[in-house]
Amino acid sequence: MYEKFFKRFLDFFIALLSLVVLSPLMLILIILGAVLMGGNPFFVQKRPGKDEKIFNLIKFRSMSNRKDKNGNLLPDEVRLNAYGRLLRKTSLDELPELVNILIGEMALVGPRPQLVRDMTFMSDSERRRHTVRPGLTGLAQVNGRNAITWERKLQYDLEYIEKIAFLKDLKIVMSTIKGVFASATVTDDTSQTDITDDYGDYLLKQGKISQEEYDYKQSLAREILSKEK
Numbered sequence: 001m002y003e004k005f006f007k008r009f010l011d012f013f014i015a016l017l018s019l020v021v022l023s024p025l026m027l028i029l030i031i032l033g034a035v036l037m038g039g040n041p042f043f044v045q046k047r048p049g050k051d052e053k054i055f056n057l058i059k060f061r062s063m064s065n066r067k068d069k070n071g072n073l074l075p076d077e078v079r080l081n082a083y084g085r086l087l088r089k090t091s092l093d094e095l096p097e098l099v100n101i102l103i104g105e106m107a108l109v110g111p112r113p114q115l116v117r118d119m120t121f122m123s124d125s126e127r128r129r130h131t132v133r134p135g136l137t138g139l140a141q142v143n144g145r146n147a148i149t150w151e152r153k154l155q156y157d158l159e160y161i162e163k164i165a166f167l168k169d170l171k172i173v174m175s176t177i178k179g180v181f182a183s184a185t186v187t188d189d190t191s192q193t194d195i196t197d198d199y200g201d202y203l204l205k206q207g208k209i210s211q212e213e214y215d216y217k218q219s220l221a222r223e224i225l226s227k228e229k
Contacts, residue, residue, distance in 0.1 A: 003164040011108050011133075015101040026095055029060055029087075036083045037061045042096060046228055047113035050133045054228045055105040057113055058096040062087045091180050097136050109169040110135025111157035117221035118199040121209070122154065129157040132164070142175040146196050150203075 019026075033041025043061040046054050062084035066074045073079065080088075087093040100106040106113065113134035119127065140148065140156035148156075160168075200217060203209045209217075 002166045006166070007107065007164065007169070008104070011101050011106075012104075014108055015098045019098050019102065022095060022098075025092075029092060029095070032083065033060055036081070037064050039065065043093075046116060046225060047134070048116055048119045048130055049105050049113060050130065052119065052127070052130045054116065054224070055100065055113075057106075058099055060087055060093040060096060062093045094136060101136060105133070107133040107135045108137070109160075109172050110138055111160060112138050112141060115198060115221075116224050117218060120217040120220045120224070121198075121200040121203055126154045126158070129154065129161060132161050137172060137176040139172060142172055142179060150199050 030041050041061055043059045043063075044056050045059075047057045049055045063076060063079040064081060064084070066079050068074055084093075097106060101108060110133050111129040119130070122129075138157065139160040140153040143156055144152070197205065200209070200214055204211070204214045
């Protein structure tokens with residue numbers, strides 16, 4: 001009953017209320033982002049959602065568009081400036097996803113939306129995580145986030161969708177809030193950069209797939225994204 005009827009209602013209500021209450025803060029971040037990032041303060045990226053329908057994930061931009069002399073983007077760790085680190089450390093970069101929740105593309109709690117190129121490397125079992133709306137936070141995020149392996153992260157996602165319940169969601173939300181405040185008090189924020197290997201890169205480095213399989217599934221991801229343009 002909760003999963004089929006009440007969860008979406010609560011997501012909509014909480015997202016709407018949060019957008020209203022946080023609108024002054026978001027306006028400040030929009031202005032700061034436009035100045036400190038040198039342009040568009042938003043980062044929009046296509047991600048697979050419920051039933052693997054592609055949607056545009058919205059975040060505050062935490063990396064600049066700095067390029068080298070050849071016009072290529074500099075490495076992530078170079079483009080992640082102090083302002084971007086602050087956004088990630090406090091999870092403020094995630095606030096625009098409230099819009100995704102409001103319009104029904106995401107939920108407050110659920111498996112985090114991964115990249116399309118991550119999806120193509122998932123097994124049929126792992127892709128069952130896409131049978132529900134992706135979440136702003138999830139079971140994997142409160143159990144290690146990027147400190148756990150890809151396999152464990154996807155295992156947490158599957159564990160979550162097996163039984164979706166109000167009390168479980170409430171516990172995840174409270175743990176997330178606690179984690180955000182705890183992270184904000186840490187002076188060393190290197191663990192909060194979210195710069196990790198994509199799933200395909202991880203599998204290749206671990207020797208779990210061949211170079212041929214890697215290239216093929218990367219091409220599948222590009223094909224999916226090309227259809228969305």
